[in-house]
Amino acid sequence: MNPWSLELLVVREQALDLERRSLARDCVRGLLHRVRPGVYVEREGYKALTxxxxxxVAMRALAAVxxxxxxxxxxxxxxxxxxxxxxxxxxxxxxxxxxxxxxxxxxxxxxxxxxxxxxxxxxxxxxxxxxxxxxxxxxxxxxxxxxxxxxxxxxxxxxxxxxxxxxxxxxxxxxxxxxxxxxxxxARAEAESAAESRARVTMLRIGIRPPVLQWRVADRRGLAGRLDFGFPWVPAGGEVDGEKKYRDAAMASSGAADAVIAEKWREDRVRLQVPLLARWGYRESGSTVQLCPILARIGVTPERPRVTIADYSSAFRLVTF
Structure with a gap:
């Protein structure tokens, strides 16, 4: 449902009490949803919105009155x-x-x-x-x-x-x-999702050296793939793996099965160059307790002295392995 096309029913202050009572009954019956005082929408269409x-719709309703x-x-x-x-x-x-x-x-x-x-x-x-x-x-x-x-x-x-x-x-x-x-x-433009952004903040909190974002891994055939995070000093790589990659039609246009197969072939090529590879999800991205041991398993551990925001702000952005 397009929130811009959902029709607003606007009731002005001078509306008759009979009209107001009718709208109230439609809300009780589940036909309408009151967005704010004096503004209603069709309930089923509203329920389909993200x-x-x-x-x-709430912004449009405010602007209408x-x-x-x-x-x-x-x-x-x-x-x-x-x-x-x-x-x-x-x-x-x-x-x-x-x-x-x-x-x-x-x-x-x-x-x-x-x-x-x-x-x-x-x-x-x-x-x-x-x-x-x-x-x-x-x-x-x-x-x-x-x-x-x-x-x-x-x-x-x-x-x-x-x-x-x-x-x-x-x-x-x-x-x-x-x-x-x-x-x-x-902030960095190379972070391609909210999960990647959260993971960067969590790595800072853990004390991890700034990773390379969208790390390009090459083999004799050319570009094997890009990893969300590269830790070339280990060397190791990290991927934030959410369900959207396989469920969203825009990201998996040929279907989830083909997306999984393509990802498997890509990972096989990357692992020949970067054997140490970790995967985690959205939840782990925002938790130092959960992300720290995942990174430790591939040899990515806190630095001494501890890294700062300044280290991340001046960090290199692109390295090819």
């Missing part, structure tokens, strides 16, 4: 831009206002901050903060890991690194600014 899709177009920001803007949010903070829509008196709408998280004209764009029919401003806003308000996930996602989608750096510099003095600077310095 978490992000239902959030888009707001006295002036809301300026969506933070996690709401991230959803509009297709950036990873880990499903966090999507229980309400987020807007940025410059006047504290405009805070307090039902189901809305209002953030008071200055906003330049160049930091806003229109996505679909909704006003949103531009990608660099959105990334910095989330980094200011989130733990380090969540900030890195969205920053990596923005760079991978094509946002210029200089734009993030400029955005972080422009946030000087705002609460969380130092963390936002660290997030932007740590």
């Amino acid at each position: 978490v992000e899709g239902s959030h888009v 707001a006295p002036e177009p809301p300026q969506f920001s933070h996690w709401s803007a991230a959803v509009l831009h297709g950036l990873p949010t880990l499903g966090q903070h999507l229980d309400r829509v987020h807007v940025t206002v410059q006047d504290p008196a405009r805070r307090g709408s039902v189901g809305v998280g209002s953030h008071v901050a200055p906003l330049d004209v160049g930091e806003t764009i229109v996505v679909g029919t909704l006003r949103a903060t531009a990608v660099p401003r959105t990334v910095v806003d989330v980094a200011l308000a989130s733990p380090f890991e969540a900030g890195v996930v969205i920053a990596d996602g923005s760079l991978h989608a094509g946002c210029p690194e200089a734009a993030l750096q400029e955005g972080a510099a422009g946030a000087a003095g705002r609460r969380g600014w130092r963390r936002a600077q660290q997030v932007v310095a740590f």
Whole structure:
């Protein structure tokens, strides 16, 4: 279901009580779902939406009844831009206002901050903060890991690194600014998924030397494959292996079976060059307790002295084995 095509039924304040009671009965009967006061949608279509899709509907609903177009920001803007949010903070829509008196709408998280004209764009029919401003806003308000996930996602989608750096510099003095600077310095376009981003943060916490991202492994026939993480000083490699690779039609267009076979042939070639190879999933990516022993089994252990964010920020990005 496309959240942009789901029809909104908007009931104005001057609607008759009879109309309101009729809508309330349809909600009880399971025909309609009330998105926010005065805005309804067909329930079955709404139930078919993803978490992000239902959030888009919530933003559209707010825009339909707001006295002036809301300026969506933070996690709401991230959803509009297709950036990873880990499903966090999507229980309400987020807007940025410059006047504290405009805070307090039902189901809305209002953030008071200055906003330049160049930091806003229109996505679909909704006003949103531009990608660099959105990334910095989330980094200011989130733990380090969540900030890195969205920053990596923005760079991978094509946002210029200089734009993030400029955005972080422009946030000087705002609460969380130092963390936002660290997030932007740590972010890498080579991280291709939220799981890879989380694994990088976990490796930093464990004290692992910065890995090579998207490590190219070659044999006499040419490129044998790319590994999500390369540890050439061992040498060893690591892969974040989620079910989406085999279940998502966009990633496994010829079917799960063919995807598994292709992955097996690729791994066989890679292992001839890099025998030490570890695999882990999304859950392990975010846990030092679970990821540390997985890495230790392939000889990847904490460094002494302990690595820092600065080590990751200045680390090399591409090495061919």
